[in-house]
Amino acid sequence: MLVGAIAATACVDSAVRTAPFRVRPDAPDPGSLAGPFTGRVVDSTTHAPVAGALVYGAWTLERGTALPEPAGAREFVGSTDASGAYRIPAMTGVPRGLRVTEFTLLVYKRGYVAYRSDRRFHDLGPRMDFAQSENQVLLERWRTELSHARHLRFVGGGTAVAALTQWELADASAELDGTRAGEDLRPGRGEGQYIVAAQLLTEADIKARTKYDGGFETGPLSDEPDTATYSSQHFKALGRPETWDVAIRLWRLDPGKAQERYEELLTQLPGIAEKDDIANRSFQATEGDIRGIGFLDGQRGMVVLLTCGTNQCASIEDAAALAGTAYARIKSLVQAPTAPPPAATGGTK
Known part of the structure; x- marks a missing residue:
């Protein structure tokens, strides 16, 4: 020995x-x-x-x-x-x-x-x-x-x-x-606040909720490439079937487009029940061995879909807790836009 x-x-x-x-x-x-x-x-x-x-x-x-x-x-x-x-x-x-x-x-x-x-x-x-x-x-x-x-x-x-x-x-x-003008080429671009799906959830977050004692291989999902408005992160359980995996998808859009994307998810996914307990709107979905949570943050123009295998997330509450962690991360990383001041009323003096 x-x-x-x-x-x-x-x-x-x-x-x-x-x-x-x-x-x-x-x-x-x-x-x-x-x-x-x-x-x-x-x-x-x-x-x-x-x-x-x-x-x-x-x-x-x-x-x-x-x-x-x-x-x-x-x-x-x-x-x-x-x-x-x-x-x-x-x-x-x-x-x-x-x-x-x-x-x-x-x-x-x-x-x-x-x-x-x-x-x-x-x-x-x-x-x-x-x-x-x-x-x-x-x-x-x-x-x-x-x-x-x-x-x-x-x-x-x-x-x-x-x-x-x-x-x-x-x-x-x-x-x-050779066409650079020496200043911002697109109007309305300040520093901005950019995040990607991989920043919303960590291996430690998952293990703290599910008590999983194995490892993950991480990287983007293979079904759709990351773009300026879409990103994903796949937590692939090492040496385990897909029912131990977790995945998170993030769309960053204009508020109107974000609303449309959220509505599309409602029609595309099976077994949906709207709950509205995360962000502005949210839903729970179940299909076979996969539990899903989606939510819309209308102010920030963000839509998130989290999916979790039933071995990793023993209950829909586990998946909802992970989605809640992702939303908390969004709020800590991206300031909500301030509402414009009310328009002046009445005539001028």
Whole structure:
């Protein structure tokens, strides 16, 4: 038994390459590529916390020693809280024969220059100040003279990232065509508040409600690609049938279009019962081994559909609780638009 334990420990240690960053900003010891990772995101000028920023972590996997080859990747998608803090749980369950060779953190918030843990934006040089724990991210405000095309290349891939950066594509294309006017190309565009489905629910949220003790593989659903107005996140239970899966879909639309999309869902899904206990309107749906909760946030122009297998969500109340968590996340990340002031009445003096 002792020999087996030692061998197992050796396998775990060799599954993760030595990290190029420190465990803490004030410590010389190397960190762990597996994590966990913690830090705080603040405005570089005011040092005010930046809430609601996308936090995207990606692990790169490799197999083989003499001739190593890529073996996929794992990702984490989350957001900073009201204090600007983020926490990325440790990556676990590295398959036998694979090892973690790289971890990259991206922090993205519209109105700021993105932050990457491996390199800087302005000169693309290597970043040397990233730390695994207690890391401080200083986000610089975006300036009109900066290049959106360069910024998109710097930010890189990732489905959740691509959905959030859709708004930059018009400016990037204009730059490449030589038609950039030096200001916003589309009227009415402020900083905006953009979120994607992956920010609405986490693995920890699901486990806290359902007591599930396994792991998930996460990523977008394959039935429909993410766009500027639609995104999805699939929590695929590892080694379990689909009845253990959870999925969440988010549509971000104009209020009128959001109402139409919600009405379409009411006609498309079987076994619907309207409840209106989440946001402005909501429903419950059941079909076979799947429980579903949909809701409409009319003010923010958002429609959410959460589906959960019956092994994961033992009751419709479990699914409703997860949908409630997603709605709470929306309210914390996106301000509701303020109502316009009432029109003046009466004549002028």
